[in-house]
Amino acid sequence: MFALVDCNNFYVSCERAFNPSLEGKPVVVLSNNDGCVVSRSNEAKALGVQMGVPYFQARPLLERHGGLAFSSNYALYGDLSSRVMRLLAAEAPAAEVYSVDECFLDLHGMTRWLEPDLAAFAGELRAKVKRGTHIPTCVGIAPTKTLAKLANRVAKKTPALHGVCWLQDAEKRAWALAQVPVEDVWGIGRQYAHKLHQHGITTAAQLAAVPLGWARQHLGGVVGQRLVRELQGFPCLALGESEDGTRQRQSLCVSRTFGGAVTDFEAVWEALATHVTRAAEKLRAQGSAAHLLTVFVETSRYDGTPPPHSRSAGVTLPAGTANTGMLLAQARAALRRIYGPGARYVKTGVVLGGFEPEGQRQLDLFHPDPEPLVREEPKAAVMAALDGLNHRFGRGTVTLAAALVPKQAPKPTWATRFEQRTPAYTGWDELWTISA
């Protein structure tokens, strides 16, 4: 049996936890750049503010109804998230922190004692989290992760359930499956939802009844097949466990949208170099070295040009590295392979993967000369010193010449836009409010 605990409207709930006057009002939280709505209170949802809409589109509606918009405060959300997760992980034999606001609990082994009363157990979980953090949650309990997600959604949509939905038998499962639209099933996005509707499949119950071969053919191969089996109650997905409840990352990505379209190679490179520098810092902070580096550029999906809107190029590094200079050199060469003059780029970024613990690199069997490893050491010391200075005095205090953007130069065209933002958000007395 799995439980999925999901925080309701998490970012908005975090803001409310420290500002009770926001209760009962339409409230949204915005993404970086104040670009999109990424969290909505129930009142904002009721107004018709859609998830992910550009803020400039949602703003008039919000303002008409006295709504409030907040820029993201990731330090606050991260802190509250870890408090919630700590409380939850203490209540089950195993936990998987699935995202900042969701946690799977493995209830196998507990069910022997709790079987008659799993709903009561879930109710106590909710109360405990609410007491400890002021964050409201919903709990779905079912034999598979996919059904637990579905149960969680039913719990959210059915007030009479008081935030808990337990699919304890076949009858209850059938009841839940019948009321969930197929596009709300975990793993069904826009493309698959469209295809399913064309075949007359509109509910989760209908999806659970399709032949496995059909699912394999039309829903991404084994992924779709697994999805259908999970809906039928056969577990195919295990808990992604680890000691502290968080999964080991397999890749790491730093990317940003430009303030405006960029065509010049050197301008794209300046932006990419800052992202590579930041990615290398993250890599060292988690004590890893990377074997794979991929850079990508994107053009606008909204200006009518035909796809593809993204190009990428990767390099395999013969020895894992966390060295900024090495990664910068590789990234620049990779960018050369995908950059095309005349293209109007809107975004660039870097992905690092193929991790191994730093300092435990495998020797190359064919070139067992240890000298390159020895030579790495002074570089590692330089990188550690650089990270120390930047941590102490602020990001970007010290940087490599290859990633240098002259401070006196006019603001680069790729810089993230801030015109729409009020000057500061860091303090509670500076929260941005919009009045009608």
Next chain:
DNA sequence: TCTGGGGTCCTAGGACCC
């Protein structure tokens, strides 16, 4: 005028090998 950022997993197809 203004459309986020960071992840996971899978597949198709090419290169290469025996």
Next chain:
DNA sequence: TCTGGGGTCCTAGGACCC
């Protein structure tokens, strides 16, 4: 030089998630 079938590995891209 001819060459089938099957395997592995890698890359690029797609679909999905929060």
